[in-house]
Amino acid sequence: MTRDDAQPTSSEPTDPATPSPVTSTVSPPSAARGVRGADGIEIRKVTEAEYPDWMRAIAVGFLSAPAVTEAEIEGRRGGIDFDRTLGAVDAGRYVATYRSFPQTLSVPGGTLPSHAVTNVTVSPTHRRRGLLSRMMTGDLAAAKEAGTPVSTLVSAEYPIYGRFGYGPAARATSWSVELSRTGLDSRWSGPRDGGRIDLVPLDEVRKTGPELYTRFLARQPGAVSRDERWWQLATGEIQVPSMPWNEPFWAAYRSASGELEGMVAYSSDHKWDEAKQPDNTVTVEQLFTVSPEAERALWEYVCSLDWASRVRTEGRAPDDLLPDYLPDPRAARVRTHSDFLWLRILDVVRALEGRTYGVADSLVLEVRDGLGLAAGRFRLDGGPDGASCAPTGDAADLTLDAGELGALYLGDASAVRLAALGSVREDRPGAAAAAELMFRTARRPWCPDVF
Template sequence: MGTEIRTLGDDDVAGWLKALNTGFHRAVELDPEEVALRRATLELDRTRGAFDGGRCVATFRSMPRELTVPGGAAISADAVTNVAVTPTHRRRGLASRLMAADLGAAKERGDAVAILIAAEYPIYGRFGFGPATWVTDWEIDIPRAGLDRRYAGPDPAQGAIELVDGAEVRAFGPALHERVRRATPGAISRSKTWWDLNTGAVVHPSNGWTAPFFAAYRDTATGEVDGLVAYRVNDPHWPNKLPHSDVTVVSLTAATPAAEAALWRHVLSLDWVRKLTTDHRPPDDVLPLLLGDPRAASVETYADFMWLRVLDVPVALSARAYAPLAADLVLDVRDTAGLAGGTFRLETAPDTAPRCTPAPGAAPDLTLDVADLGRLYLGDESALRLATLGLLAEHRAGAAATADVLFRTARRPWCPEVF
């Protein structure tokens, strides 16, 4: 009853970090140097805690991000992270109160959507979030992959692979990421802090840091870096004098098909490597089809990843592109939190910018929860499938089929990173 929800002051940071680590079952104590490093990454007016008797017992923060939507436009997103409740204060509604405070502030700021990475599937639907992107983690048996082990790199007339260091990555990486992000629905902007942490410029002592190899693909004609891969190699004891190394691809970003193929071939042809594993890749990644035998690539994880909650229906639906189809759909969006509900008309036509406007009193063609609008928004979910599941109600024959064609995208959306 007496637990207070509020944003942080500087004196609250150490206790907030302790509560965060406790909630995620990590080492609790941080030295003052690390507290200062982590304080530098926090926007205190967007960082909230639940305080019981002056002690922080639950944590929550958000970050400003741009989200790329189908068609290449970017919209403002409230990126939610660090949601944790200490074991002594679970099941008291603290996460719900923290979420309500943050989403209310995001709505007032004019953010079009909120996004997060869901630690557990059942948690966030009740707050209006729906799974909007999925990821696949791969494991590749290199000897079975059917690769030419004599591969010596890309054609020099087209491009070249260069090993680079963290400082070089910080110099060209942000521009490369922006090129890729604007062509990838579901991708988000990265802060300077992201680049510092992921290239070793800033190291949190409790996390440690093992520098990966960085390999860049540079186009010969333009001289521009069109791709980057970060990978780590584990080279253990060789049983019976036979190589038994494995490589983990931390990330691979490519702005062109040539760069993507060249970087994959680079890591797949490393000497002594028997197995390659990837971090979170697109659900329709081309990786298996680059192999001589795609069966050498097995799925280790296939799961929902970024969840999305619409906060401003007209802004969000007007920002993205749709299939080139003349359509007029009236959507009845249900939102128990009162943030984005209402009746809205979505109008589309070939060679014309889409328009979504409030339509109070109009007879709806479709009714759906705001969480299911989040599923549809980036193009990964099928309106027809939602209708089959009873999650979308059709009031005009053919309306669900029209929505299915309008919202779906040729390539599935992808969020490349945890945030």
């Protein structure tokens, strides 16, 4: 989770101090190692000895607590790569924090390595002094130099990261379902397609969950990789005091042929009303599948639990099928709907060649970038089978900032809408409509994880 000085909120079993399994050679450039500004504040890499002070600065920036316990410090230490952990030091004390880590991002037609950014804070005593700019610009330049095509983050506040070339690339929606109104058969006793659902213990989740999620990742643009530590946190093998863990129920769907195709994790608040009737709210913490049959079966399962009055979800895809699985879709209402995953193009050629496109066509894109990392004019020739991209001197069809290209990249934003808003300039009539057909995807991108 990233921001200047905001507090993240999530019940996902994620650890902001957890790197992903992708190997990376990125480290901040020498200019970001021990560089003191005119104000006397030094930007430098964090050492292991300084790590507790850096963690205290995170707690201050996120308004978590004025102090951090030893248990919290030690619980998060295992996920830290100190070569990619930065901070701003004033008078011997950390007053700003920043960290990046390697990640795999699912894109239309494949996956790409991504430079993920997290743990961004600036203490309230040091706001508006350019500390975030000093940390981020050097780090993004290093990622660009290392050949990483894109950077990702989850922004706690909307206005901050557009000025660094990020655009909102995937949104998330949380739902609340009143079970008395769904119209589902109260006698539901299992999947209608011959499959089966079983409760599974944590050791089985650790064994089978990662492989299933890898299959899910390959088909869900916007999803990001989960490493071993993620699964250890999700199943309670590692516990961090600031991330209270209560064991959820895990259930798995297997098809009629026995293939594992979906898993769900859910918990209940265990409440009764004044008439001594169960009035539980079931919270779906995880639900990922690789087939529509599994998705339907698992939603019908959690919406048919005895003693439950309602089901709530964490952030789901903005076009999630949940409401339309119900005979009465109005039983489901949106609790929150907002931007979620932000994306920054670092290498235009590699990024645009790394995904497939809805139709075969060509576009010349003039990309503007205040940081200079992605600026230039590029010809994209792409289609359902792949793409080629190269710098060109041809006249531009569309002119847009790096942030708008990031918003378009996963297929969620509309080029036609951005042109109507004035965020994209159409230099050739019809170019926005052509970009719409190329970039947009049939299903919207979705990132299930805070990081």
